[in-house]
Structure formats: structure tokens, C-alpha cells
Amino acid sequence: MTQVEREGENGKEKEKEREREKEKEQRGVKRPIMPAVIPESLQEQIQSNFIIVIHPGSTTLRIGRATDTVPLNIPHVIARKRKQQGAPVYKESMLLREGLNKPESNEQRQNGLKMIDQAIWSKKMSNGARRIPVAPDQARAYNKQMRPVILESNSGVKWTNTYYHPEFLVGEEALYVNPSDCYNVHWPIRRGHLNLHAGPGGSLTSILSDLETIWTYIIQRYLEIPLKDLKYYRCILLIPDIYNRQHVKEMVNMLLMKMGFSGIVVHQESVCATFGSGLSSACVVDVGDQKTSVCCVEDGVSHRNTRLCLAYGGSDVTRCFYALMQRAGFPYRECHLSSRMDCLLLQQLKETHCHLDQDISGLQDHEFQVRHPDSAALLYQFRLGDEKLQAPMALFYPSAFGIVGQKMTCLQHRSQSDPEDPHDEHYLLSTQSKQDQSAKAIADRKTVSKPSGFEGDIRNQISDVPERSHPQELELTSSQSGCLMTGNDSEEPPTALMSRKTAVSQFEGKALGLDKAILHSIDCCASDETKKKMYSSILVVGGGLMFHKAQEFLQHRILNKMPPSFRRVVENIEVITKTKEMDPCLIAWKGGAVLACLDTTQELWIYQREWQRFGVRMIRERAAFVW
Numbered sequence: 001m002t003q004v005e006r007e008g009e010n011g012k013e014k015e016k017e018r019e020r021e022k023e024k025e026q027r028g029v030k031r032p033i034m035p036a037v038i039p040e041s042l043q044e045q046i047q048s049n050f051i052i053v054i055h056p057g058s059t060t061l062r063i064g065r066a067t068d069t070v071p072l073n074i075p076h077v078i079a080r081k082r083k084q085q086g087a088p089v090y091k092e093s094m095l096l097r098e099g100l101n102k103p104e105s106n107e108q109r110q111n112g113l114k115m116i117d118q119a120i121w122s123k124k125m126s127n128g129a130r131r132i133p134v135a136p137d138q139a140r141a142y143n144k145q146m147r148p149v150i151l152e153s154n155s156g157v158k159w160t161n162t163y164y165h166p167e168f169l170v171g172e173e174a175l176y177v178n179p180s181d182c183y184n185v186h187w188p189i190r191r192g193h194l195n196l197h198a199g200p201g202g203s204l205t206s207i208l209s210d211l212e213t214i215w216t217y218i219i220q221r222y223l224e225i226p227l228k229d230l231k232y233y234r235c236i237l238l239i240p241d242i243y244n245r246q247h248v249k250e251m252v253n254m255l256l257m258k259m260g261f262s263g264i265v266v267h268q269e270s271v272c273a274t275f276g277s278g279l280s281s282a283c284v285v286d287v288g289d290q291k292t293s294v295c296c297v298e299d300g301v302s303h304r305n306t307r308l309c310l311a312y313g314g315s316d317v318t319r320c321f322y323a324l325m326q327r328a329g330f331p332y333r334e335c336h337l338s339s340r341m342d343c344l345l346l347q348q349l350k351e352t353h354c355h356l357d358q359d360i361s362g363l364q365d366h367e368f369q370v371r372h373p374d375s376a377a378l379l380y381q382f383r384l385g386d387e388k389l390q391a392p393m394a395l396f397y398p399s400a401f402g403i404v405g406q407k408m409t410c411l412q413h414r415s416q417s418d419p420e421d422p423h424d425e426h427y428l429l430s431t432q433s434k435q436d437q438s439a440k441a442i443a444d445r446k447t448v449s450k451p452s453g454f455e456g457d458i459r460n461q462i463s464d465v466p467e468r469s470h471p472q473e474l475e476l477t478s479s480q481s482g483c484l485m486t487g488n489d490s491e492e493p494p495t496a497l498m499s500r501k502t503a504v505s506q507f508e509g510k511a512l513g514l515d516k517a518i519l520h521s522i523d524c525c526a527s528d529e530t531k532k533k534m535y536s537s538i539l540v541v542g543g544g545l546m547f548h549k550a551q552e553f554l555q556h557r558i559l560n561k562m563p564p565s566f567r568r569v570v571e572n573i574e575v576i577t578k579t580k581e582m583d584p585c586l587i588a589w590k591g592g593a594v595l596a597c598l599d600t601t602q603e604l605w606i607y608q609r610e611w612q613r614f615g616v617r618m619i620r621e622r623a624a625f626v627w
Contacts, residue, residue, distance in 0.1 A: 048597055051234050053238070054215065056188075058290035059187075059289040059315070062586065066593040066597065076214065079170075079183040082184055088200045091338070093343070094315065095318060097403070109402035116393045120133065120358070124358075132361060133386060135385075138363060139328040139382075149378065151369065154377070168213055170213070188207045194207050211251065231261075234265075240269055241307045242308075246416075252606070252611070264605070266606075266619060267623075270297050273587050273588045276594060277579040277587055278580070279579075282576075287395070288544055291312070293308065298530060304626065308520065310408065312401055317392055318391075321387065321391035331382050332345075341373070348368075350391065354391050360388075363385045364384060365381065368382075396513040403511070409507065409510060418616060515557040535566060536571065543584065
């Protein structure tokens with residue numbers, strides 16, 4: 001073979017090699033192939049673009065690869081075709097909830113609004129003058145005479161096409177399903193927990209099926225990952241700070257065993273929020289659409305005693321704003337809270353017009369468009385005054401929401417025993433060291449000489465055990481709302497146990513304002529040094545408090561209400577509502593993406609084989625928080 005021929009052969013081989021490399025690159029975009037060593041060496045590190053971060057919210061699902069700059073934001077809703085004609089119809093409103101139509105609701109609402117008006121009047125404007133309140137009557141006369149202007153005969157918005165009768169629709173398509181079509185619309189998560197209810201599709205199995213369908217559909221359609229390739233991927237799942245163990249267990253099982261991820265890390269939203277904002281310690285205030293959670297995080301650890309979950313959020317502010325606008329003669333009279341289209345419109349109006357700026361006063365003229373499917377596009381003009389400030393202030397005076405007979409404040413309770421997890425806190429309580437048991441015996445003997453009235457108090461005090469002995473036990477040590485100590489239920493006398501449970505239930509029945517919840521959470525920190533840290537770093541995430549001047553407003557309220565002893569020693573109270581110019585809604589998801597890149601995360605992975613063999617015990621073993 002001549003030299004020319006040899007060079008030609010080499011050139012062809014190089015060309016083929018380049019083509020093979022190109023083909024591999026193209027394949028890697030949609031169908032990445034991981035090394036075959038994964039089943040044998042489970043500790044093998046994995047690239048971040050093979051990790052999917054899932055942050056399931058009550059209204060929005062945030063999902064994407066850990067390497068993505070921002071996640072996908074998809075409405076967390078599914079519409080399922082009814083099985084047959086005449087099957088039960090299930091409709092769930094985006095804004096209506098239990099407890100709004102009780103006899104006491106209206107009175108409570110009026111009392112809340114009076115407190116808001118008093119607070120608005122008492123705080124001076126930046127020029128030192130008092131704010132002059134605007135009566136609703138002033139706007140009502142103008143708004144009542146307003147009539148819509150027809151912009152176009154067709155709004156350009158259409159209902160989702162269901163001509164081919166798909167079995168299910170997800171996200172925006174589910175939101176825009178015509179109510180007359182034979183579909184039931186389900187929100188799998190409400191107020192931060194799985195949406196269990198007595199209606200069709202309300203069982204645990206149905207809800208998990210809905211979650212699996214939504215997540216697999218989005219992964220295939222938007223992330224362009226075939227389901228059969230999920231064995232090459234791992235997942236980071238963000239869960240609420242106050243979580244239901246059974247629900248978390250079922251979701252992990254679904255992701256590993258049904259969807260087929262090779263590994264998973266489970267972490268809490270508040271800790272991920274600190275990762276996403278680049279803070280080592282913070283009091284994390286997550287104001288979502290359905291619930292608000294407050295928790296103090298220090299060096300990547302969420303202090304369990306500081307966790308609070310408030311059963312109100314942005315959707316309650318939207319409903320309150322609608323009631324205030326109705327009082328002022330809202331010109332769009334066909335608006336109804338049971339209509340999904342109207343709920344979306346009201347949410348848009350809240351985000352556009354509401355604020356927490358005391359300096360904006362008096363009546364202002366506004367306009368908005370109504371573009372509903374298969375209808376004309378209408379333009380309305382209307383006038384508003386203090387309603388724009390009153391609605392978001394309801395977060396600080398939640399009685400204005402008019403919710404009666406509902407559990408408004410949730411604390412971290414001891415969970416029920418799980419037969420698959422024998423080493424839970426119930427096991428730890430029953431196998432305490434002999435030293436603890438002998439100490440209890442000595443203390444019990446001493447109580448014999450004491451009057452019976454002291455028995456409950458003493459037993460409460462001596463049943464104090466290390467934190468890991470009570471992973472999910474309720475412990476409340478706030479000076480503001482009384483000391484609700486927790487002990488071993490089985491060891492306590494019935495009278496002491498009943499009084500403690502009554503105190504807890506009374507506290508949980510109260511609707512704490514956002515500022516009071518933050519102060520309570522910080523007050524539950526173990527040391528004054530930690531409390532000072534938290535006062536100087538209050539991180540607000542989520543989309544429920546994204547109002548103009550919210551940062552200054554919250555900072556002013558915390559400063560005025562914090563204990564005087566701390567007011568002297570804390571150099572500056574800092575409320576952070578926007579870190580690194582990033583959308584507050586995305587900070588927790590971004591923290592999950594940061595977690596995927598940390599070297600220490602390698603110790604937190606729970607692999608499919610391990611889950612098959614050991615089940616929920618792997619979460620206790622690997623989770624970065626006390627399970």
C-alpha cells in the first residue's frame with residue numbers, strides 16, 4: 001500500500017471517529033448512557049445534569065435538571081376523564097376552602113378588618129403625617145356606574161381541545177378544561193400535604209397515582225427524558241419542614257420503584273432555601289399560595305422546636321382582596337370564586353395592584369381586561385383606595401380571612417409508629433438507658449411525699465430526654481404563649497397529659513399573624529446567641545409576600561414587637577425578600593440544585609436496591625435531618 005493510500009485510509013478512519021463522537025454527543029442530549037458500573041459501585045459520583053430536582057408545591061410544581069438555571073414552573077394540577085356517563089363529578093375551587101361560611105365568619109372578618117384599619121392609621125407615613133383612611137363608599141358610587149368596553153368579539157383564548165378524549169391532561173391544559181367536559185380536576189397537594197378527601201380521587205392511592213402521572217408526563221414532554229432512561233438519573237425531592245412520614249415514604253417509594261430513578265435524596269424546603277440564598281443561618285419564612293411555614297435553620301440544620309406551619313397563604317389574600325373589591329362595588333359582577341378563570345384573573349389583579357406601602361393613599365383609577373375562552377375581550381375601569389393595602393395586611397391579622405373552626409397553626413408532632421421502621425422514637429423511648437430509668441424511679445419515689453397536684457409538673461420536668469429520642473415530638477418553649485413541654489405520653493399521669501394536650505390544641509386553634517409566628521419561632525431557639533443570628537437574618541421565600549415595600553413593612557413590625565432585651569443587643573434586623581436578584585419562588589428549588597453539586601451529598605443518596613431491601617429505614621439512616 002502506497003503512502004498516499006495509507007493517508008487516505010487514516011483520513012477516512014478519522015472522519016468515521018468524528019462522526020461517532022458527534023453521534024455520541026447528540027445521543028447524550030436526550031438519552032444519556034451511564035457507565036455500567038452503577039449497579040456494582042453505588043457510591044460512584046454522578047454528574048449534575050443526571051440529577052432532577054423536584055419541588056412539589058400546592059399550586060405550582062418546580063422541576064428541572066440540577067444544571068438548569070431556572071426550573072420549569074407547571075401548575076400542579078391534573079384533569080382526569082370520568083370513567084363513564086353519570087360518574088361522580090368532583091370540582092375543587094382554587095380559592096374557596098372549609099370554614100368560610102360559618103355563622104361567626106362574617107363577624108370575625110369584620111373584627112380583623114377593624115384591626116387592620118387601626119394599624120394603618122397608627123403608622124405614620126414617611127413625611128410624618130397620619131394616613132387619611134378612604135371609605136369604601138367613595139369608590140363604590142364610581143364603580144357601580146362602570147360598564148365594560150368590548151375590545152374584541154373574540155378573546156383569543158380557547159378551552160383545551162378534548163376532541164380525542166385523552167385520559168388525562170396536566171398543567172395549563174388541565175386548568176383550561178371546559179367545565180362542561182367530562183373531566184374531574186384534581187390538585188394532588190393542598191396546604192403542603194397530600195390532598196386526601198372523601199370525594200372521587202381522594203384516596204392515598206389515587207393521589208399518588210396523580211403525582212406519578214403529572215411528574216412522568218412533565219419529565220417526558222418538557223425535560224425530554226424517556227421513562228426507560230430514568231434508571232440513569234437520580235432525584236432530589238424537597239419536602240415541607242413539618243412533613244407527614246407516611247406521605248414522604250410513599251412518594252420516595254413511587255420515585256424509586258414505580259418511576260425508576262436509581263437514587264434519591266430527601267431534604268427540607270427551609271434548609272434548601274438557605275443553600276439557594278447562600279446563607280449559613282436564617283429564620284426562613286416561606287409564604288406559599290396555600291400555607292406559610294416558619295423555621296430557624298442553622299448551619300444546614302432545621303431546629304425542630306422552631307417549626308410552625310400556618311394554614312393560610314397567597315390564595316387567602318386573593319380571596320380577601322376580592323371581598324374588599326366587592327365592598328367597593330367591583331364592576332365585574334359576573335366574577336365568581338367557583339370559576340377557575342375568575343380565580344386566575346383575581347390572582348393577577350392581586351399581584352398587579354396590592355402593596356404594603358403606607359405612602360400610597362387616596363383613590364386611584366385602574367383598569368383590567370377579562371379574556372375568558374369563547375367570550376369577548378372586555379375592558380373594565382374601576383377605582384380603589386385602601387383595599388390594595390388592607391388585603392396583604394391580612395397576613396398579619398389572619399382573622400380578616402374569616403376562617404372559623406379550622407386548625408390554623410400546625411406544630412411538629414410525634415408521628416405514629418410505622419411497622420416497617422422499628423427504630424423510631426417509640427422504640428427509643430422504651431429502650432432508654434438504665435441511668436435515665438433509675439433517675440425516673442428515684443424522682444417518682446420523691447413525689448410520693450408531694451401533694452398530688454404537683455405530680456404532673458414534676459413528671460413533665462424529669463421526662464426531658466435528648467433531641468434524637470423525640471425526633472417528631474411537639475416541644476414548645478416560647479415565653480409568649482406559655483411553656484408546653486413534651487414528655488413520654490405513656491409515662492404521664494392522665495391529668496397532666498390532658499392539660500398539655502388541651503394547651504397544645506388551644507395554641508393550634510389560634511391564627512397567628514405572620515410577624516407573631518416569626519417572633520415565636522425565633523423565641524423557641526435554644527440559646528440567645530442563636531436568637532440574635534436569626535433576628536439579623538430573616539429570609540422570606542415563596543410567592544405569597546411579593547408585594548411592593550413588603551421588606552420594609554415586615555422589618556418595621558418585627559422591630560416593634562421583638563422583646564426589648566434583644567432590641568438592645570441585636571445590631572440590625574435584616575429581612576431579606578430578594579437574594580441575588582432571584583425570584584423568591586425559585587430559591588428553595590435552587591438550593592436543591594446546589595445540594596446536588598456538594599461533595600457531602602454523596603453520603604445522602606438512597607439507592608433503589610437499598611430501598612427494596614430496607615425500605616423506610618434508609619431515610620432514617622441517610623437523611624440529613626432527624627427523621
